[in-house]
Amino acid sequence: xxxxxxxxxxxxxxxxxxxxxxxxxxxxxxxxxxxxxxxxxxxxxxxxxxxxxxxxxxxxxxxxxxxxxxxxxxxxxxxxxxxxxxxxxxxxxxxxxxxxxxxxxxxxxxxxxxxxxxxxxxxxxxxxxxxxxxxxxxxxxxxxxxxxxxxxxxxxxxxxxxxxxxxxxxxxxxxxxxxxxxxxxxxxxxxxxxxxxxxxxxxxxxxxxxxxxxxxxxxxxxxxxxxxxxxxxxxxxxxxxxxxxxxxxxxxxxxxxxxxxxxxxxxxxxxxxxxxxxxxxxxxxxxxxxxxxxxxxxxxxx
Numbered sequence: 001x002x003x004x005x006x007x008x009x010x011x012x013x014x015x016x017x018x019x020x021x022x023x024x025x026x027x028x029x030x031x032x033x034x035x036x037x038x039x040x041x042x043x044x045x046x047x048x049x050x051x052x053x054x055x056x057x058x059x060x061x062x063x064x065x066x067x068x069x070x071x072x073x074x075x076x077x078x079x080x081x082x083x084x085x086x087x088x089x090x091x092x093x094x095x096x097x098x099x100x101x102x103x104x105x106x107x108x109x110x111x112x113x114x115x116x117x118x119x120x121x122x123x124x125x126x127x128x129x130x131x132x133x134x135x136x137x138x139x140x141x142x143x144x145x146x147x148x149x150x151x152x153x154x155x156x157x158x159x160x161x162x163x164x165x166x167x168x169x170x171x172x173x174x175x176x177x178x179x180x181x182x183x184x185x186x187x188x189x190x191x192x193x194x195x196x197x198x199x200x201x202x203x204x205x206x207x208x209x210x211x212x213x214x215x216x217x218x219x220x221x222x223x224x225x226x227x228x229x230x231x232x233x234x235x236x237x238x239x240x241x242x243x244x245x246x247x248x249x250x251x252x253x254x255x256x257x258x259x260x261x262x263x264x265x266x267x268x269x270x271x272x273x274x275x276x277x278x279x280x281x282x283x284x285x286x287x288x289x290x291x292x293x294x295x296x297x298x299x300x301x302x
Contacts, residue, residue, distance in 0.1 A: 005128040006208035009253060014210060017249035018121060022217040022242035026224055029234040039161040039231040044301065046233060050240045056284035057277070058244035064256040064276075100168055107164035114243055115147045121246060122214040129207035135196065139215060142193035146219025149186035150226040153179035162232040183227070190219060218242060252276060 007014045042051070066072050066080055073080065095102040122139050154160065156179030158172050193215060200206045225238030252273070260276045261267070267275070292299045 004130045004207060006125075006210065008124060008128065013249070015213075018210070018246045019213045019217055021245040022221045022238075025237045025241035026221055029224060029229070029237040032237070033229055033231055033234055039233075041232050042236050043233075044299065046236065047299070050236050052284055052288055053281060054244035054248075055240045056288060057280040058247045060280045060283045061248050061251040061256065063283075064251050064259050065254065068259055069255060100166070103165045103169040104171070107169040110164060111151060114239075115144065117243060117247065118147060118214070118218040119143045121250075122211060125207070125210045125214065129211070131207065131211075135200070138193050138196055139211065141189050142215045143218065145186040145189040146215065147222045149182040150222040152182035154226050155179070156182075161230045162235040190216075248277070248280075 008018075066076070091102060091106075094105055119140060122143060123136070126136050126139055152174070155170060155172075155174040156176050158170060158174070159167070163169055194212070197206060197212045221238035221242050225235040229235075256276050257272060260272045264272060264275055288299070
């Protein structure tokens with residue numbers, strides 16, 4: 001008999017780190033917008049909290065599962081050497097052709113990456129619950145619908161008060177009706193997913209709240225940040241927190257904690273996490289200092 005699981009770690013951990021960041025981001029974004037409804041750019045405080053301490057830091061968390069992991073280095077040695085060199089070469093060629101082309105390609109790669117991460121988290125629970133092919137396909141369809149439809153709507157309403165990286169990094173010219181069509185096609189997919197989860201729950205086969213929450217929370221944040229409000233601050237909050245914090249927590253579980261503990265065997269839980277996260281923040285600050293000194297020149301504190 002297959003053993004199924006509702007949680008990867010515990011209800012408090014899973015809900016607190018994989019779902020709550022999206023809900024907190026949505027509430028914070030709404031509160032910020034209600035207090036200051038005039039659209040504004042991201043200020044220094046929000047940039048430090050959301051971009052530097054979450055978005056940039058979470059990228060470096062991958063080090064714990066790649067270059068700092070001896071098993072990964074042994075198995076994927078060639079990939080770990082070739083991948084960054086290849087990416088740097090392609091990026092250089094794109095930038096030499098056109099800086100805007102470079103940022104445009106990066107924007108679409110990032111959008112794909114963000115959506116795929118939402119999908120990956122949900123499918124972890126689908127697999128742990130032992131759900132069948134139908135429910136797996138419904139989860140995939142619902143996540144793509146709930147995130148891609150807002151992106152299509154975004155294209156149909158360009159220009160907006162926010163961009164992924166830089167102004168003009170998305171393809172223009174989409175007709176307005178295309179955005180409406182995307183949202184119309186999305187609705188029955190999400191409705192079908194919700195009805196299916198309700199039916200499973202009524203039969204005692206719902207496997208807890210994580211699967212529906214990991215599908216519907218991204219849909220909420222992507223609609224709030226892209227479709228419903230047109231504010232760079234709201235977009236940043238809803239875009240970054242639900243992406244970066246869950247990944248940091250997953251890496252902590254999947255190797256980061258063990259890596260730090262092996263080097264600080266007598267440290268307590270808080271000290272271990274401080275070491276785990278402190279390395280990421282230090283690397284992030286160093287990167288952003290270089291970006292600001294060499295390229296952007298827009299953060300006075302650097």
